[in-house]
Amino acid sequence: xxxQLPLIQFLLIECSWIWSSxxxxxxxxxxxxxxxxxxxxxxxxLSIRCPTRTSVAVVSAFYGRRVPSPYLCPQANPNITxxxxxxxxxxxxxxxxxxxxxxxECQIPVVxxxxxxxxxxxxxxxxxxxxxxxxxxxxxSFENSV
Numbered sequence: 457x458x459x460q461l462p463l464i465q466f467l468l469i470e471c472s473w474i475w476s477s478x479x480x481x482x483x484x485x486x487x488x489x490x491x492x493x494x495x496x497x498x499x500x501x502l503s504i505r506c507p508t509r510t511s512v513a514v515v516s517a518f519y520g521r522r523v524p525s526p527y528l529c530p531q532a533n534p535n536i537t538x539x540x541x542x543x544x545x546x547x548x549x550x551x552x553x554x555x556x557x558x559x560x561e562c563q564i565p566v567v568x569x570x571x572x573x574x575x576x577x578x579x580x581x582x583x584x585x586x587x588x589x590x591x592x593x594x595x596x597s598f599e600n601s602v
Contacts, residue, residue, distance in 0.1 A: 490588070491515060491586055491587070491588055492504075492586070492587050492588065492589070493584060493585065493586050493587075494584075494585050494587070495528075495582055495583060495584040495585070496564075496566045496582065496583055497528075497529035497566060497580070497581075497582045498529065498566055498567065498568070498580045498581050498582065499566065499567065500566050501563050501564065501565050501566065502563065502564045502566055502583050502585065503561070503562075503563050504556055504561060504562050504563075504585065504587060505560070505561040506560050506561060506589050507589060509591065509592050510560070510589040510590060510591055510592060511558050511559055511560055511589070511590050511592055512556045512557060512558065512559055512560075512561075512562065512587050512588075512589070512590070513557070513558075513587060513588045513589070513590040514549070514552050514553050514556055514557050514585065514586075514587050515586040515587055515588060516549065516585070516586045517548045517549045517551070517552035517553075517583065517584070517585045517586075518544065518545075518548055518583065518584045518585075519544075519545040519547075519548035519551075519566075519571045519581060519582070519583045520543040520544040520545050520548075520575055520576065520581050520582075521539065521540060521541055521543045521576065521579050521580070521581050521582065522541055522542070522543075522544075523541065524539065524541055525539055525580060528582060529580055529581070529582040530580070531579075531580045538578075539576075539578070539579040539580070540576040540578070540579045543575050543576035543579055543581065544575060545571040545572065545575050545581075546572075546575075547571050547572045548571055548583065551564065551570060551571055552564065552583075552585055556585070556587070558590070564583070566581075566582065566583050568581070
């Protein structure tokens with residue numbers, strides 16, 4: 457019971473800090489709690505940038521092709537008539553984690569060599585990353601008193 461009051465005070469301080477630090481942006485809390493998705497096609501650069509006082513928390517990453525090219529990232533070479541829609545890089549999550557996890561922003565060039573061996577050389581690919589914004593911790597009087 458003695459821990460309850462300091463914990464409630466800590467939560468109130470943290471929540472008020474979130475609102476006061478971004479008072480001009482009323483949807484700030486909603487923005488940092490929801491899932492976000494970014495994608496980029498072969499030859500482009502995937503870019504993720506977080507709001508103030510947040511960093512990236514990677515949820516998932518996919519590099520390859522699951523969706524036919526007319527619907528997402530059309531083939532660059534119109535002479536290729538067949539494509540592999542069962543094409544997945546096994547290293548995508550590790551690469552995205554190493555470049556983006558716990559950072560405020562990151563950029564990844566979307567080219568096969570970045571993700572290791574090309575899982576389907578004759579097929580154009582894309583990357584899709586699902587992530588959240590993670591609120592950066594700050595020292596608080598509650599943490600210092602425990």
